Amino acid sequence: MPYLTDLAGVARKTSLEVIEVPGWETRGRGEMSDVRAVVCHHTATLNRTADMPSLDTLVDGRPDLTGPLAHFGLSRSGKVYVIAAGRCNHAGTVRDPSWGNSHAIGIEAEATGTDATWPEVQLAAFAQLCRVLIDHFGLSASAVLGHKEVADPPGRKIDPNFDMPAFRARINALSGTANPPALAPAAALSSSPTVPVSPTLPVSPALPPAPASDSSWPSWLPSLPWFEGESSGPVPVTAPRSVEHDVLPAYLSGQALNVRRHLTALRDFRRDEFGGQPARPSEGHVQAVNALLATLRGPLNTLVERLDRAADAAQTNPSPHRIGLALDLKTQAHDLVRATERVWDFYFELFGQRQSAFGDWLDACDRITLDCYQHVFMHLGNERSIPAPPPFCYMRTGFSPATFRRGIPLRRLGRQLNPFPLVQLPYHRLVNPWTIGAILHEVSHNLQNELQLEQAVPASIRHRLRAAGVPVAISNIWTRWNREIFGDMVGCLLGGEAFVSSLMDVIGRAPAQAFGYTSRSVHPTPYLRTFLSCELLRRMGFPERAAEFSRAWSELYPVPRESMLPPKLLSTARTAIPAVVEAVCYTPFKGLGGKSLRQVIFFEPRHQAMIEEAGVRLAKGVDPGVVPERFLIGAVRSALDQHRAEPDRLMRNFYTQLARR
Structure with a gap:
């Protein structure tokens, strides 16, 4: 199968705003074999406010994974970004080859992955996009799968963090609606409430479509406002303003703000955000990581303050030297905040494993x-x-x-x-x-x-x-x-x-x-x-x-x-x-x-006797007795070697008994 150059047209069968990222028709890791599934993801972004902050990452990839990372990006306000037509690195290791990158369309929805609710406008858009895709490729709603359902080993992924059977039921309810009712534009919906994760609630009543824009804003860039809640109504039309007097000062003043907000998003961890189960990281582990992050924030705060002063000076007197200094400091601050983010991400993933099946x-x-x-x-x-x-x-x-x-x-x-x-x-x-x-x-x-x-x-x-x-x-x-x-x-x-x-x-x-x-x-x-x-x-x-x-x-x-x-x-x-x-x-x-x-x-030999006795008890599923935790490795080995129980039973009993301690 060649590159899927009809994806933008398919997406436009919905009433959603569709934005084509330049070069999407030739972007990919090679050709698709065919389309057998649609795999749904969330981005696990650190930014809780921006509409589609992960777009660049989805297009270009990460240091450890080459882009593109999805065929579509779905913003919090329901906009669809068409990213790639070829094979994308989104599924990873899967339990069935038909769910792999060569056979599955990937949709990355902007979300933290930790919030208990999703914006209803985003869930409705998610369902619409999946509906037109399965209709176009001749699939059923059962072919719409969550990354958490296809990943191997099971439990390796948690995205998307909503109920997939209920989501498929929502898609089925859209059957036959080639062009579903229009969703409200982002500005009008900026104050709409969020809804529980379960996507079974009815779609919000349709609002009148937004009037066509005569803006010269490039079609592939996110339409303003970029943040939910930034505007609660139509943007008033004003007379054109001088770019010479307005754009440069606004740009300079925004650079330190952007970096500082990025840094603020890399907040300290809290133990309770990783659940209430015993497996969550200890308070000591969380405090140690937070202390490490604090050492990284110190130099970065100093650098951002320097950037603030340099940007103010460049606004007062926009000489080439002052502007160049501000841009140099912006680059240094951006690089340092990205390095801090990599550390934050590393521990976020480690601690997050404790919420998984493992x-x-x-x-x-x-x-x-x-x-x-x-x-x-x-x-x-x-x-x-x-x-x-x-x-x-x-x-x-x-x-x-x-x-x-x-x-x-x-x-x-x-x-x-x-x-x-x-x-x-x-x-x-x-x-x-x-x-x-x-x-x-x-x-x-x-x-x-x-x-x-x-x-x-x-x-x-x-x-x-x-x-x-x-x-x-x-x-x-x-x-x-x-x-x-x-x-x-x-x-x-x-x-x-x-x-x-x-x-x-x-x-x-x-x-x-x-x-x-x-x-x-x-x-x-x-x-x-x-x-x-x-x-x-x-x-x-x-x-x-x-x-x-x-x-x-x-x-x-x-x-x-x-x-x-x-x-x-x-x-x-x-x-x-x-x-x-x-x-x-x-x-x-x-x-x-x-x-x-x-x-x-x-x-000593007496300890080995304790281990073998514990193995007998472990095979029966009863308390192995007061033995050190490390001895249970020998106990389950002894029970296996002597065929005292089936391997699966021994595995379950091993972890159950350790969890009770």
């Missing part, structure tokens, strides 16, 4: 991370308070978990310091909770920093290996791997044999990857990582299980005749592995109050 799952993971912190800090050899706020878990699609440590500059935050640990978990691991032993590994990365062990651990590894006679070049390799080794060792101490099973899930891939080696990588060769954990498990009092894991791993990965691994790395592994375990787990550290990790973190 909120309880993420809250369960938070409880596990907090349990790990509590256990470690309660058994240190010196008195220390637990750092706050605790780690915060969030979901991302992808293969591997990850973490971002407290106090580390993050690129996604514009190199600002991360205010609390973040633990990123792939969706497929949350679905299979017996594989999320990775949480223990990611928490350990944060603990290494919190306990000031980032230099002591590599020094200990280097010292032990040299004492064991391992060549310097090979010692340097193991030392470079210290962070990942520390994560595996502490994960094993916290979770026992369930952690080793989970580790094998993560690193068990094709032989070429298992034996992979990169000279500068900080990740140990997967083949060697499992043997490290088996050696620690043996020393923890589980020699039989350690031997079973080692045999299984050796059967999965027999040593190849040819490998990318340095020959001496393999030949000295039997000496190096025990030395590394001794260096990390059985060496006293100042950061631990003179204790070793093994003395701080307790896991």
